[in-house]
Amino acid sequence: MRNEFFAVTRTSIYQFLYDEETKDATVEKIYVKTESPILAGLRMIPLWTPIAIGRNIFWDDWHTSPISALFASLEEAKQCIESENVVDMDPRWKESTEKILNEIGDNHPAFYVNHAQIIFSE
Numbered sequence: 384m385r386n387e388f389f390a391v392t393r394t395s396i397y398q399f400l401y402d403e404e405t406k407d408a409t410v411e412k413i414y415v416k417t418e419s420p421i422l423a424g425l426r427m428i429p430l431w432t433p434i435a436i437g438r439n440i441f442w443d444d445w446h447t448s449p450i451s452a453l454f455a456s457l458e459e460a461k462q463c464i465e466s467e468n469v470v471d472m473d474p475r476w477k478e479s480t481e482k483i484l485n486e487i488g489d490n491h492p493a494f495y496v497n498h499a500q501i502i503f504s505e
Contacts, residue, residue, distance in 0.1 A: 385486035389460035408493035437500025452476030453483035
């Protein structure tokens, strides 16, 4: 079961963490490439809903822009966001994204994968 991953959008990188001991999940925007209404450093703790991962990532009343890819490490996430012509559900990182989704699984206590929304660009 994966308890940490990084989501890349066209403008930002988010870190998602789940602490098995405290049962707390956190979402933090840790990197912004271009202008974004949410600044880097904003850390949120979802209160009443699991974090739903699909084309976007949703929790409580918040959501990310459409995701480009998911990664295990910040280094990989930075390589992705600094690449040229990053698109939503970018097929260049399909393998990494699918690996993270599989490691999260279908029974995670904090993360819910909406497989029906995971459609990669062509």
